[in-house]
Amino acid sequence: MKVALFVPCYVDQFYPGAAIATLQLLEKLGVEVHYPKNQTCCGQPMANSGYEHLTTGCNNLFVDNFSGYDYVVCPSGSCTLHIKEHLHSPEKEDQAIEIRKKVYELTEFLVDVLKVENLQANFPHKVGLHSSCHGLRGLKISQMSELVAPDFNKPAHLLNMVQGLELITLGRQDDCCGFGGTFCVVEEAVSSKMGKDRVDDHLEHGAEYITSADLSCLMHMEGILRRQNSNVKVIHVAEILNHYSHE
Template identity: 45%
Template sequence: MPTTALFVTCVNDVAFPSTGIATVRVLERLGVAVDFPEAQTCCGQMQYNTGYPAEAKPLAEKFARDFRGYDAIVVPSGSCGAFVRDIHPRLLGSSAPPPVYELTEYLLDILETADVGAYFPHRVAYHPTCHSARLLKLGDRPARLLSRVEGLELVELPGAEECCGFGGTFSVKNPDVSAAMGADKVAHAVESGAEYLVAADNSCLMHIGGTARRSAAPVRTLHLAEVLASTKDAPYEAVAQ
């Protein structure tokens, strides 16, 4: 078994700690010993994407120091996972990407496990976020995992490939367009009949979820890791408390 570390990301650490907890629960249930380097911090994506690569470089260097020596680094975020794997080598002048795996990649490609023992008796639609779909190319990995969750009904999301409108600083610089795109995504989620809209990025889910709550839409957002962490003995509602 490789030595494995959790990169929780700053968004999850600050706003969605339950996702990090859920990730560890899933991995430990499968026999993985997970380390958590406490010195970890932001990967530098916000700085880089805003046009400040010089400010992002020290964060990439720190990431390399904090996670040095691990065979695998698991991250419950397609966005941050793609940034570390694709951009950090450019910032650091290296041709070797760090051994970073988005959670579904690690479960299916490294552990070769599709059935993680989850139980989630709800109707679910999956939203493939832009970074997870276009940069990491997760493909059907999330759907394969969700299809093996006991009790879960996976429904098709209309316009699934369309961006939700968050886009990090895009939502700050273009709020009207961002809000309209978010409203479209919520409308599609409602059209699907799903109780939960699930994705691999809490930044996107934060945008979609906020839009859904403000419009009183009958759909909730939830990170994929929390679905996979849910079991009959510890269902999601109990885990979330």
């Protein structure tokens, strides 16, 4: 299995540890991982701002970088969903279509493709899991609570394999954190209030860490936690799944 690692620009710039953890975790699971070095932004910020017609260069470069692999794996639900739904290249549309079929968010790749049932990891802490809107309602990596349907949660399924980890139950498991990309800029007050409510739910239930498959959400909540001088930390799900301590 030949897998390309797609690292979003904000992960590369602000949270490289999550990308490193993703690489190490995949390699531990026997995956041949490649990192196309010319990759840049996938174009999501422009598209979300109404300028999708300006993403042609990003799209063409993405196709050039990620064609020819069995799978493309990304530690970000929002960027994965953008590629799945918006990657187009008029000159190379057949290749773009193939990539859209092969791109996976990390936890859905581990559960649906690798079918992981055992992880050598430990993380002795109380952890709150934030389900991002893109992952929940776009990629459907967990079930929406308003539906009368069988429950499932792919990140939680993996986290429950981690020794010592206590996954807390939140009061409102599906709430948006308020980040929303450019939404947090154009609707700052609303975004901040939503973020505080989301953080409060984790704090009220005793979380020591907040985790998610989307670092953009975690970055938003981390800012709120820091302003509150909280000891609660944020951590990407890959960093927990890759964590092993001899303590």
